[in-house]
Amino acid sequence: MTELEAKIRTEAARLLSEGLVDVVVAFRKEDAPLRPQPAFFTNVEDLENLVYNGLCANNLANYLTRFPQETRIGMLVRGCENRSVNALVVEKQHSREKLTLIGIPCTGIIDWRKVVALTGEDILAYEDSAHTLTVRARHQTFALPRQELLHSSCLRCVHPNPLSADILLGEMLPEGDPALIRERVESFEALTRAERTAYFKQEAERCIRCYACREACPMCYCEECFVDHNTPRWTESGTTPAGTHAWHIIRAFHQTGRCTSCGACERACPMDIQMTYLTDKLGKDMWDSYQFAAGMDDQTQPPFASFTLDDKKHFQVGGKQS
Amino acid sequence: MPTNPSPRNPYQPTPMRVLRAYYESTDRSLKTLELSFENHADSQAFFKKFNPGQFCQLSVFGKGESPLGVASAAWEGDFVRFTIQRMGSVTKALHDLKPGDPLGMRGPLGNGFPLADWKGKNLVIIGGGCAFSTLYALTKHVQHPQNRPDFGQLVVIYGARSSGLCMYKHDIQSWYQRDDMEVHQAIDVPEETWDHHVGYVPDVVKQIAPSPDNAVAIVCGPPIMTKFTLPALVSLGFPPETIFTSLEKRMKCGIGKCGRCNIGSKYICKDGPVFSLAELNALPADI
Amino acid sequence: MKYILPKHELNALLERWSAEYAVLAPQKAGAYSEFLPFTAPSELCLEEPHNTRYPPKALFFPQSEAILKYKQNLGQLESIEAVPQKRVIFGIRPCDAKAVTLLDTVFAEGDNQDPFWLARRAETLLIGLGCNEPGATCFCTSTESGPFHTDGLDALLTDLGGEYLIELLSERAVGLFGGLTPANPTQQESVQNLQQAAEQALPKAFELDGLKDKLDRVFDQDVWAQLSESCLGCGICTFLCPTCFCFDLVDEAQRDTRVRNWDTCMFRVYSLEASAHNPRPTRKERTRQRLMHKYSYWWEHAGKLGCTGCGRCVRYCPVGLDIRAMLRKASAYESEALHAN
Numbered sequence: 001m002t003e004l005e006a007k008i009r010t011e012a013a014r015l016l017s018e019g020l021v022d023v024v025v026a027f028r029k030e031d032a033p034l035r036p037q038p039a040f041f042t043n044v045e046d047l048e049n050l051v052y053n054g055l056c057a058n059n060l061a062n063y064l065t066r067f068p069q070e071t072r073i074g075m076l077v078r079g080c081e082n083r084s085v086n087a088l089v090v091e092k093q094h095s096r097e098k099l100t101l102i103g104i105p106c107t108g109i110i111d112w113r114k115v116v117a118l119t120g121e122d123i124l125a126y127e128d129s130a131h132t133l134t135v136r137a138r139h140q141t142f143a144l145p146r147q148e149l150l151h152s153s154c155l156r157c158v159h160p161n162p163l164s165a166d167i168l169l170g171e172m173l174p175e176g177d178p179a180l181i182r183e184r185v186e187s188f189e190a191l192t193r194a195e196r197t198a199y200f201k202q203e204a205e206r207c208i209r210c211y212a213c214r215e216a217c218p219m220c221y222c223e224e225c226f227v228d229h230n231t232p233r234w235t236e237s238g239t240t241p242a243g244t245h246a247w248h249i250i251r252a253f254h255q256t257g258r259c260t261s262c263g264a265c266e267r268a269c270p271m272d273i274q275m276t277y278l279t280d281k282l283g284k285d286m287w288d289s290y291q292f293a294a295g296m297d298d299q300t301q302p303p304f305a306s307f308t309l310d311d312k313k314h315f316q317v318g319g320k321q322s
Numbered sequence: 323m324p325t326n327p328s329p330r331n332p333y334q335p336t337p338m339r340v341l342r343a344y345y346e347s348t349d350r351s352l353k354t355l356e357l358s359f360e361n362h363a364d365s366q367a368f369f370k371k372f373n374p375g376q377f378c379q380l381s382v383f384g385k386g387e388s389p390l391g392v393a394s395a396a397w398e399g400d401f402v403r404f405t406i407q408r409m410g411s412v413t414k415a416l417h418d419l420k421p422g423d424p425l426g427m428r429g430p431l432g433n434g435f436p437l438a439d440w441k442g443k444n445l446v447i448i449g450g451g452c453a454f455s456t457l458y459a460l461t462k463h464v465q466h467p468q469n470r471p472d473f474g475q476l477v478v479i480y481g482a483r484s485s486g487l488c489m490y491k492h493d494i495q496s497w498y499q500r501d502d503m504e505v506h507q508a509i510d511v512p513e514e515t516w517d518h519h520v521g522y523v524p525d526v527v528k529q530i531a532p533s534p535d536n537a538v539a540i541v542c543g544p545p546i547m548t549k550f551t552l553p554a555l556v557s558l559g560f561p562p563e564t565i566f567t568s569l570e571k572r573m574k575c576g577i578g579k580c581g582r583c584n585i586g587s588k589y590i591c592k593d594g595p596v597f598s599l600a601e602l603n604a605l606p607a608d609i
Numbered sequence: 610m611k612y613i614l615p616k617h618e619l620n621a622l623l624e625r626w627s628a629e630y631a632v633l634a635p636q637k638a639g640a641y642s643e644f645l646p647f648t649a650p651s652e653l654c655l656e657e658p659h660n661t662r663y664p665p666k667a668l669f670f671p672q673s674e675a676i677l678k679y680k681q682n683l684g685q686l687e688s689i690e691a692v693p694q695k696r697v698i699f700g701i702r703p704c705d706a707k708a709v710t711l712l713d714t715v716f717a718e719g720d721n722q723d724p725f726w727l728a729r730r731a732e733t734l735l736i737g738l739g740c741n742e743p744g745a746t747c748f749c750t751s752t753e754s755g756p757f758h759t760d761g762l763d764a765l766l767t768d769l770g771g772e773y774l775i776e777l778l779s780e781r782a783v784g785l786f787g788g789l790t791p792a793n794p795t796q797q798e799s800v801q802n803l804q805q806a807a808e809q810a811l812p813k814a815f816e817l818d819g820l821k822d823k824l825d826r827v828f829d830q831d832v833w834a835q836l837s838e839s840c841l842g843c844g845i846c847t848f849l850c851p852t853c854f855c856f857d858l859v860d861e862a863q864r865d866t867r868v869r870n871w872d873t874c875m876f877r878v879y880s881l882e883a884s885a886h887n888p889r890p891t892r893k894e895r896t897r898q899r900l901m902h903k904y905s906y907w908w909e910h911a912g913k914l915g916c917t918g919c920g921r922c923v924r925y926c927p928v929g930l931d932i933r934a935m936l937r938k939a940s941a942y943e944s945e946a947l948h949a950n
């Protein structure tokens with residue numbers, strides 16, 4: 001057990017035993033190699049199964065909407081999770097008073113696929129430390145530089161620190177460089193239309209429409225998703241190009257000003273599909289047009305959800321030009 | 323490896339045409355369609371297999387399919403009747419059809435009522451809402467002079483929320499004149515001109531208290547009605563083997579392939595939709 | 610009879626087959642492998658320790674497929690012919706080949722056989738590749754299969770390093786391979802050792818004996834809520850599963866076609882009725898359906914287990930849910946909680 005893990009367990013135990021929360025949402029020891037599971041802890045004894053390390057890959061804020069509004073939730077939050085929680089609080093999915101956020105400055109999530117590509121699947125044990133992931137496989141032990149294993153969205157993370165945690169565990173980290181996320185979008189913008197189309201098609205058309213991206217996304221909490229709606233039907237069903245294109249374009253648009261760029265969708269995808277370039281592009285537009293970034297606080301409405309009388313409406317034909 | 327080279331496509335509907343279309347209820351939520359066959363061979367194939375209690379998948383091309391219970395008996399003529407409650411996209415499209423319009427049909431599907439096992443028995447038929455449609459088919463079947471001697475007494479109890487929602491009105495009215503059956507109709511709340519029963523079907527059943535002697539009871543209705551009627555019959559002394567009901571589940575293929583309509587290991591489309599209470603009691607609670 | 614194929618002769622063989630058959634083999638597709646038309650030996654992924662990510666069931670039962678054409682207003686129907694194709698599927702793993710035979714019980718037996726499945730099945734040969742080093746998520750030996758099982762295969766290859774040992778299992782395969790050198794006793798023995806070692810390397814994932822009854826007994830118990838707590842309700846474990854067969858039928862009005870798409874019991878809308886009633890309202894009931902279908906209902910339908918232990922659902926579940934552990938937990942729950950009171 002790492003020091004951080006011990007601290008989390010202690011905090012979680014305190015919150016539960018003092019009756020401050022009804023449940024602690026964190027991670028549980030894995031059954032399958034390298035895959036700690038999101039878990040809901042309701043009693044102190046069970047906390048011996050709580051784990052925390054770089055392989056904890058899910059955005060736990062996703063589970064916020066599973067609980068009734070009155071449930072008092074203790075939740076482990078890294079930078080992106082904290083921002084997702086904020087965005088959900090803005091959208092009134094849970095009241096902030098009912099939440100106790102246990103914040104952890106995040107050194108980045110390790111992509112298990114990158115690990116097994118190097119070690120093979122037969123993993124007996126592993127240890128995650130500041131700079132190295134040590135993996136004991138059946139035939140060999142590997143010491144892998146952590147930085148090379150990080151998930152791509154973590155490599156361009158700007159805000160690794162939890163912004164509004166109630167309890168902070170671990171040392172605050174330096175902020176990331178905003179240029180990283182901008183550069184990726186700008187290099188995409190610089191492509192020709194044909195190149196952009198080709199890239200989009202190559203990603204979208206591998207999609208098997210399992211909707212793991214949607215289900216892993218904290219902001220995709222609609223009771224009825226547009227793809228499931230049948231009167232009228234908005235998109236073609238199935239995995240035809242028309243169907244997969246529509247799915248990805250419309251899902252991205254529904255995230256405008258809401259996506260916190262956590263990358264949970266990409267980590268969940270069974271087909272390695274990368275679509276955060278679309279949501280990041282929309283995020284950049286939101287910043288450039290409205291100086292708004294999703295989840296930076298739990299008060300500010302996203303521009304597309306708010307209404308002001310002096311809206312410039314420059315999206316409208318004949319709207320005021322800024 | 324099985325090597326049946328090219329069986330017919332079981333998802334291919336038979337071409338049908340709307341013969342008659344009329345509303346059953348004053349609020350226009352229920353509409354009856356009577357369909358004729360485009361090809362005589364399809365008609366022959368249909369009636370060779372058809373048994374009351376079965377259903378078909380009706381296709382509106384461009385909209386999709388909906389499973390619907392057959393509401394007519396074979397002797398009524400060379401057509402198939404359905405009564406359709408307007409719910410979502412397909413049922414709306416079915417409501418929009420006019421006489422002469424084409425549509426598709428797959429069926430008959432499912433097991434239907436086990437009529438052979440019911441020979442010589444008294445039948446207590448209990449229906450509520452639009453699910454009465456297959457019971458109407460059953461009653462029509464039994465009423466035919468050729469079939470009537472196969473069964474003992476015939477009691478029909480039919481409830482609807484209001485008189486405006488009562489289906490097959492004229493025909494059912496004529497049943498009161500028959501001396502080979504007993505009819506009871508009920509609505510949920512009193513209305514000025516209504517001179518039959520008032521109350522929920524399970525209560526009406528208790529009040530009428532049909533005898534379980536040499537009888538089978540067949541119950542089709544909304545889930546809540548079925549839920550309370552089944553125990554009412556049990557307390558009247560009907561053993562679970564003599565109580566039958568028809569189940570509904572979301573369906574697609576209708577032939578036990580697409581997986582979705584199961585309760586435990588039974589596919590409602592193929593092994594049902596008609597089950598005895600004894601069979602239901604043996605299934606897991608997945609309803 | 611067992612034969613030897615030197616690895617350097619594989620390419621010529623695949624090319625020879627290509628003249629008469631469509632040859633499909635696991636080939637590189639981005640970071641993973643997928644059954645694709647054979648192009649070049651350098652593209653083959655035969656050394657991976659496990660099966661392809663996307664299941665080869667799709668070669669017989671594509672994820673989206675037109676099953677009917679019509680003219681909307683005229684009500685005219687046009688059948689879609691299911692045309693048999695001569696195909697060789699090369700390098701399929703034993704778990705996936707067995708899964709094809711399991712799906713035969715759904716699509717190719719009894720009433721209403723599926724013409725599309727039958728057509729694709731009729732003239733397709735399955736040439737299997739055994740697994741020398743089964744992966745950590747594989748558990749075929751716990752599910753009545755194994756790394757060198759031959760169910761559904763026309764031939765089985767075992768990788769001996771420089772060459773493959775080939776076991777011919779059907780008349781069709783004899784014709785396909787033609788003149789091969791018989792394996793010598795040493796080669797036969799090393800294959801036997803290798804196969805045994807692979808089988809033994811796989812630990813028992815759970816006790817299959819009596820598992821069905823145990824699951825039946827916990828059907829209405831709370832254990833399912835515990836097991837499904839973190840489940841996302843996505844389509845991964847069922848879409849990637851080589852034995853899942855659920856489908857939806859949808860009209861694509863703008864193309865005048867009715868299509869069949871894979872569907873899954875893990876989706877909320879799968880069982881949602883028009884009245885808004887849903888018999889499986891939460892992930893608890895849906896997870897229960899998935900596990901019960903494979904480990905209980907399949908026995909009743911086909912007298913067989915509906916899981917071949919291919920490990921995909923374990924490997925790709927985005928929240929790390931492991932069907933082996935889920936079954937162990939359900940089973941333990943039955944022994945402890947249920948028998949305690």
Ligand SMILES: Cc1cc2nc3c(=O)[nH]c(=O)nc-3n(C[C@H](O)[C@H](O)[C@H](O)COP(=O)(O)OP(=O)(O)OC[C@H]3O[C@@H](n4cnc5c(N)ncnc54)[C@H](O)[C@@H]3O)c2cc1C
Pocket residue numbers: 230231377386387388389390391392405406407408409410411412413414452453455456569570571572573574595881882883884
């Ligand atoms: C065996 C059986 C017999 C039935 N008999 C009748 C009848 O005689 N009269 C009648 O009015 N209704 C009947 N129903 C219910 C009827 O099938 C549904 O109301 C209808 O399918 C709703 O389809 P929709 O497209 O209008 O609704 P939507 O909500 O748009 O449904 C979309 C799709 O979901 C499926 N679906 C949704 N709800 C149901 C459901 N309850 N049952 C089956 N599939 C569903 C259908 O495939 C439909 O295409 C029966 C259902 C079953 C299973």
Ligand code: SF4
Pocket residue numbers: 206207208209210211212213214265268269270271272273
């Ligand atoms: S998770 Fe991947 S495959 Fe699944 S729907 Fe999303 S993009 Fe498509």
Ligand code: SF4
Pocket residue numbers: 212839840841842843844845846847875925926927928929930
């Ligand atoms: S893959 Fe995992 S998260 Fe997705 S439905 Fe299956 S068990 Fe649930």
Ligand code: SF4
Pocket residue numbers: 846849850851852853903915916917918919920921922923932
């Ligand atoms: S249930 Fe899982 S292990 Fe079993 S066959 Fe399906 S994907 Fe493979």
Ligand code: SF4
Pocket residue numbers: 581847852853854855872873874875898899900902903
């Ligand atoms: S019911 Fe679920 S587990 Fe069974 S075949 Fe369908 S998707 Fe797979």
Ligand code: FES
Pocket residue numbers: 572573574575576577578579580581582583584589590591592
């Ligand atoms: S409707 Fe497809 S299996 Fe019952």
